[in-house]
Amino acid sequence: MIVCILNIIFSLLTSISLGYWTYVLLRLLTGFSNGGIGVCAYVLAIEPIGPAKHGIAGMSTFYFYSFGIALISGIAYIFQSWRFLYIASSIPSVIFLLFMLPFIFESPRWYLIRGKTDEAMKIMQNIAKINGNHLPENVYIVLDKEAKRRDHESIETGTKEIVAASIRDVIRSPLLRMRLFLLMGIYFTSSIVYYGVNLNATNLKTNIYFSVLLNSVVEMPGYLLVAFLIDRYGSKSLGIGAQWFSGIFCLIGSLIGSKENWKATRMVCGVLGIFGMAGTYNLLYVYAMELFPTVVRSVAIGCARQAGQIGSILVPFVVVKSASLSFMVFGICGIVGGILMFFLPETLNRPLYDTMDGTES
Numbered sequence: 001m002i003v004c005i006l007n008i009i010f011s012l013l014t015s016i017s018l019g020y021w022t023y024v025l026l027r028l029l030t031g032f033s034n035g036g037i038g039v040c041a042y043v044l045a046i047e048p049i050g051p052a053k054h055g056i057a058g059m060s061t062f063y064f065y066s067f068g069i070a071l072i073s074g075i076a077y078i079f080q081s082w083r084f085l086y087i088a089s090s091i092p093s094v095i096f097l098l099f100m101l102p103f104i105f106e107s108p109r110w111y112l113i114r115g116k117t118d119e120a121m122k123i124m125q126n127i128a129k130i131n132g133n134h135l136p137e138n139v140y141i142v143l144d145k146e147a148k149r150r151d152h153e154s155i156e157t158g159t160k161e162i163v164a165a166s167i168r169d170v171i172r173s174p175l176l177r178m179r180l181f182l183l184m185g186i187y188f189t190s191s192i193v194y195y196g197v198n199l200n201a202t203n204l205k206t207n208i209y210f211s212v213l214l215n216s217v218v219e220m221p222g223y224l225l226v227a228f229l230i231d232r233y234g235s236k237s238l239g240i241g242a243q244w245f246s247g248i249f250c251l252i253g254s255l256i257g258s259k260e261n262w263k264a265t266r267m268v269c270g271v272l273g274i275f276g277m278a279g280t281y282n283l284l285y286v287y288a289m290e291l292f293p294t295v296v297r298s299v300a301i302g303c304a305r306q307a308g309q310i311g312s313i314l315v316p317f318v319v320v321k322s323a324s325l326s327f328m329v330f331g332i333c334g335i336v337g338g339i340l341m342f343f344l345p346e347t348l349n350r351p352l353y354d355t356m357d358g359t360e361s
Helices: 002-015 020-034 037-046 051-060 063-078 082-103 108-113 117-130 167-172 174-202 208-233 235-256 260-291 294-319 323-341 356-360
Strands: none
Touching: 002 020, 002 037, 002 082, 037 260, 037 294, 051 208, 063 082, 063 208, 108 117, 108 294, 167 174, 167 294, 174 208, 174 235, 174 260, 174 294, 174 323, 174 356, 208 235, 208 260, 235 260, 235 323, 260 294, 260 323, 294 323
16 A cells, blocks of 8 residues: 555656656656565465465466556557656556555465464455355464474464564575575576567567567467466476577577568567566566465565566666677576576475475475
8 A cells, every 4th residue: 555655656746857867766766665566466466375276366467467568558659758658657556545455455374474363264254255155163274383283273273473584584594595596596587588578679670669569468378378387387397498488589589680671570589588488477476476485475575576676677788789689688598597497496286385494394
């Protein structure tokens, strides 16, 4: 709620900024205010869902992201003024605050690790009621370390001790530390490819509005394919294959060069590159959710995404060079990202853990 309010304020102020440095400051504040909203929203949406549906439920959320990009390209074409564009970018936050926020509930896993078992059970009962089911009176939820106890009747409900952890605990754990650093590397390379191929549309000398629209539309089949295959092959295998698919076509695009008669072929290579990397980039949300326990899940994914943001910051410096060089860099990053994912475990059909002990065991 807070970040949505800040996004509305800073976006509207940006639209009326009178100087360059005022504009830069307001854009900085906008990015600072809403940088983590995607992670929070995704974690909140997926944590109540069982492991059998993590993949398909997680990937289904990204259709709205691609639809938003397609919509913004149309708005930018109709209103070719950056001021109108920033006003339009504040509208989704207004819609969320007025029409969606009242129907959203807190994650039961968050209540559980905060020691508020009763509140967690109320949410689970509400979910069951909405789905036309009910929970028996003798059913309750517990932390993963408590679930290992055979005598479940001895587990007390009500208010319990808070289970807390931070990024320092992730760094201290050899298992989670390795996962975090590998994931940061993968997010870094994936962001370079994902945002780079989109920005590289300016080098292809095609209609930029059409290129952005086409890239956003092409992402949707990527989500659909990954959602269909993730529960069969797992996040790791799909992530490696999708990154290499994207990397190979970007490398092919780099070999074509800047010949005018090959413009359509370069565009196809870019479209196929974004097709593969769109599936990967959003698959990483599902994968990262399964790699870390609830107590550090948001902060770990946030750290990994910060590495991705650094990659996206570097992208414009690559894109300004040339289409061939840009495609070469994107291709190498796609291949390297797939190699890094080899060192992470497969999480297919594994539960979401709540505590550090549960994950490490």
